Amino acid sequence: MKLVWSPETASKAYIDTVNSCRNFKEHSGVAELLAAMAAGWNAKLIVQAWLHGEPILTSVGLAIAARHACGRHVCIVPDEQTRLEYVKAIQAYAEVSTPTEVVVGEAEAAMGGLVGVDFLVVDCERGDFARVLRLARLSPRGAVLACKNACQRNVSGLRWHGVLERGTRVVRTVLLPMGKGSGLDIAHIGSKGGAPCPRKGPSRWIKHIDARSGEEHVFRW
Template structure:
């Protein structure tokens, strides 16, 4: 079964996230990622949250999961982070929007998450590269996103270096949204692209930051 891009679902998730995240200041990251996850009909959305990090992206991903009927799992390193994250989500959204929380180091927390098709990692986490490498990708392919990418403590970051050996990066793009958003489309295990990024003509997508008014245009 292919993951087919749905503009209508993406648009609905984007609008709902804009409304839900008006009080947060995350420069459009939450809205963009929510629309992407919803538009690609992601069924297993995983995020690696950083201690004391903004919660807007989590709200957006919860909205996307609700739109697709998918599963949203947040990976946190310890019990303190779990409590902090759960409290922040309760304050930010309804109880129905609180995702599953997987606690532990990357190796432990990612172990049971099989078939990831949308992964968001906060580069402020010291183990963000391990999370990327340990992700068990859906056989149809996946989208990986690194937020706060300008804060990576890795010189000359390359997707191929960060991922498990043999992982195929179909396409990647760096967007000047928030503190840097690095996105990669990971190829399916079958060797064919099923995420709507490789086949067919490319097209330009415009994203307008609702707070600053800045316009970002990138090719899909």
């Protein structure tokens, strides 16, 4: 089996996240896009490596995506203080009806207990973001990995094959100039046992409209 895209589920998660973020004056649309992608790929295990002080909007979107995909949203944090901060922030949203699981620990311990990750979001400003990616135990049906603030850490020049576990089949990648120029770097990981990916294959066009400015972004995936 492999990940199968559902545009209907993606649209529902996108709209719900847009409504949840409507009252925020400053947001980049990253939460809405990630929610749509996680739900659209029917991700059953959505994992997020949260950074202390990071806006909670992405977590809200991923929790909404988990609800639409009938899956789990798990957030990993480094310590108890960060866990308390995160729980307080996420509980303020009535839209998050599906409970978010919080795992406390460093990358090795936290990722070791999460098997079959379909969708993973990390912030490149975390000092251990590369270890989180490398230690992720991805689903055999494939996965989608997303790195926030990629341009700020110059991660756009990083080769995914140099970060991920050896033998991981990277189908395609895309770098989006979202988040006030900080960048969102996304990689689609192929299912295990699948045929080698050709240089050129069928692509999907995904449209994202900024809720505040009305600006339309279209990219091939």
